[in-house]
Amino acid sequence: DQVLDMPDKVVAFRQVPGSSAGMKEYQRILTDFENWMMEQGGPEALYRIKGSEKLVQLGKLTEAAGMAKIPSAAEYIADIVEEGEQVVVMAHHKSVVRGLQEALTKLKVKSVKFYGETSPKEKEIAYKRFKEGKVPVFIGNISSAGTGLNLENSSQLVFVQLPWSPGEFVQASDRIFRVTQKRDCTIHVLSVPSTVDVRQAAVLDKKSQIVDAINVGMDVRDDSDSVADEVMASLI
Numbered sequence: 001d002q003v004l005d006m007p008d009k010v011v012a013f014r015q016v017p018g019s020s021a022g023m024k025e026y027q028r029i030l031t032d033f034e035n036w037m038m039e040q041g042g043p044e045a046l047y048r049i050k051g052s053e054k055l056v057q058l059g060k061l062t063e064a065a066g067m068a069k070i071p072s073a074a075e076y077i078a079d080i081v082e083e084g085e086q087v088v089v090m091a092h093h094k095s096v097v098r099g100l101q102e103a104l105t106k107l108k109v110k111s112v113k114f115y116g117e118t119s120p121k122e123k124e125i126a127y128k129r130f131k132e133g134k135v136p137v138f139i140g141n142i143s144s145a146g147t148g149l150n151l152e153n154s155s156q157l158v159f160v161q162l163p164w165s166p167g168e169f170v171q172a173s174d175r176i177f178r179v180t181q182k183r184d185c186t187i188h189v190l191s192v193p194s195t196v197d198v199r200q201a202a203v204l205d206k207k208s209q210i211v212d213a214i215n216v217g218m219d220v221r222d223d224s225d226s227v228a229d230e231v232m233a234s235l236i
Helices: 020-040 043-048 051-068 070-082 094-106 120-131 166-173 196-208 210-216 224-235
Strands: 009-015 087-091 111-114 137-141 156-159 185-191
Touching: 009 196, 020 043, 020 051, 020 224, 043 224, 051 070, 051 094, 051 196, 051 224, 070 087, 070 094, 070 156, 070 185, 087 094, 094 111, 094 137, 111 120, 120 137, 156 166, 166 196, 185 196, 196 224
Parallel strands: 009 185, 087 137, 087 156, 111 137, 156 185
Antiparallel strands: none
């Protein structure tokens, strides 16, 4: 009954520009990726490469795309805060988490960060400050903040980077979509045009049927290898 009475949850896909310097670095990483792929034997070798190796190479691309979008993502988040909302932000790489906090500080938006290198005490303090409304933005990396936290005091969650499995996406999204949530929730997925971002978002959306899965509360199986294969195939 509680689930049936819960508010709506909507996933909104938004494209934001990458910085000039960031996109230049992204193109360099993409060239390295293409050269590496040719060394492996080209497209025909795709399914012979170990899954862990694929994720390492794709990780370099997603980190570069994440770094390129930091200025525009920070402005996007600041705009939501300006409307009087608290915002939960999810990223994958620690460099992106740190970069986002620095960019938000320059925009005079207070935030806390929650990731693997944060001590248990610092995590507790960050969580408490956000829950008590003392800071408007909570920035977490998906592996540390994507499960176990109740952040239902926010109804806005922004993915600056995405996980590699539909299940992780749903789990991270559910940090704000708790049984105690009273407001409709919006999950913002930010991507930079012409980067791996767009392909990753499209594959995840297709594979997990994200919106329907979230709305009905169904269990989405982990499909990270398959997602990585499709994303990689679209790049070569």
